[in-house]
Amino acid sequence: MKLWAISDLHIGVMQNREALRDLSSFPEDWLILAGDVCESIDDLAQAFAWCVKKFARVIWVPGNHELWLVDAGDKSRTSQSKYIDLINLARSFGVLTPEDPWEFFPKTGHLIVPLTTMYDYSFRPDHISREEVISWAAEQDCVCSDEILIKTQTPAGVDRWSAQLCDQAEQRFQKELPEGVQTILINHFPLREDLVHIPRVPRFSPWCGTKRTNDWHIRYRASVVISGHLHVRRTDWRDGTRFEEVSLGYPRQWDPAKGLQYYLRDVSP
Numbered sequence: 001m002k003l004w005a006i007s008d009l010h011i012g013v014m015q016n017r018e019a020l021r022d023l024s025s026f027p028e029d030w031l032i033l034a035g036d037v038c039e040s041i042d043d044l045a046q047a048f049a050w051c052v053k054k055f056a057r058v059i060w061v062p063g064n065h066e067l068w069l070v071d072a073g074d075k076s077r078t079s080q081s082k083y084i085d086l087i088n089l090a091r092s093f094g095v096l097t098p099e100d101p102w103e104f105f106p107k108t109g110h111l112i113v114p115l116t117t118m119y120d121y122s123f124r125p126d127h128i129s130r131e132e133v134i135s136w137a138a139e140q141d142c143v144c145s146d147e148i149l150i151k152t153q154t155p156a157g158v159d160r161w162s163a164q165l166c167d168q169a170e171q172r173f174q175k176e177l178p179e180g181v182q183t184i185l186i187n188h189f190p191l192r193e194d195l196v197h198i199p200r201v202p203r204f205s206p207w208c209g210t211k212r213t214n215d216w217h218i219r220y221r222a223s224v225v226i227s228g229h230l231h232v233r234r235t236d237w238r239d240g241t242r243f244e245e246v247s248l249g250y251p252r253q254w255d256p257a258k259g260l261q262y263y264l265r266d267v268s269p
């Protein structure tokens with residue numbers, strides 16, 4: 001029984017879609033999908049349909065791409081309302097989401113904690129203010145498409161949503177994390193700024209997470225933390241916790257000759 005993880009499948013791209021469709025079955029194993037599966041709800045439904053057939057249990061957290069509003073005809077929607085729709089979709093396939101009761105991975109007894117936290121532009125240099133951060137990123141053409149495609153309920157935007165999500169997660173940890181239990185944390189965005197390794201697009205960092213989560217691996221006793229978003233596969237260690245960036249990425253970022261199976265990361269503690 002293995003615990004596999006992958007993120008950033010981006011199945012809106014045909015080559016990635018076919019790779020997920022053609023992936024072998026692992027009937028004993030569990031699969032973590034750490035966000036950026038796709039943009040459209042129909043594509044996400046297709047991904048869930050394939051994955052629940054291939055794996056014993058599927059766990060999913062949203063990436064920024066899932067929260068993009070790509071249907072131009074539906075102007076009243078916000079990314080928050082799409083999030084609720086996506087959670088309901090996942091549940092209809094029996095996929096575990098950040099809004100569900102946490103489950104133990106039977107083989108190791110670790111508590112699996114899927115998270116949604118977003119970003120608040122705090123991953124920026126000290127000398128750049130929040131007001132300046134978008135133009136600072138624009139100077140090197142690094143502004144994230146989220147600025148157009150993610151729409152929030154309040155004018156304060158993603159900053160405020162991220163703060164609310166972090167508040168909710170912290171309250172849940174306080175209430176629901178049993179004493180002494182070790183965890184596996186799953187979040188699309190890296191939990192720490194020092195895990196953002198993006199040398200090709202350094203000014204993309206403001207869209208990569210929030211400083212609020214910097215010590216969550218210690219506070220919430222994580223043996224492993226799984227994330228994606230960066231499209232830079234890595235394993236890092238901090239304070240005895242293993243951090244796994246498990247992105248597949250766009251076709252130029254992975255080798256189809258190796259097959260998708262090669263990119264599944266065994267994240268068992």
Ligand SMILES: [Fe+2]
Nearest residue numbers: 008036229231
């Ligand atoms: Fe991605």
Ligand SMILES: [Fe+2]
Nearest residue numbers: 036063064229
């Ligand atoms: Fe992402």
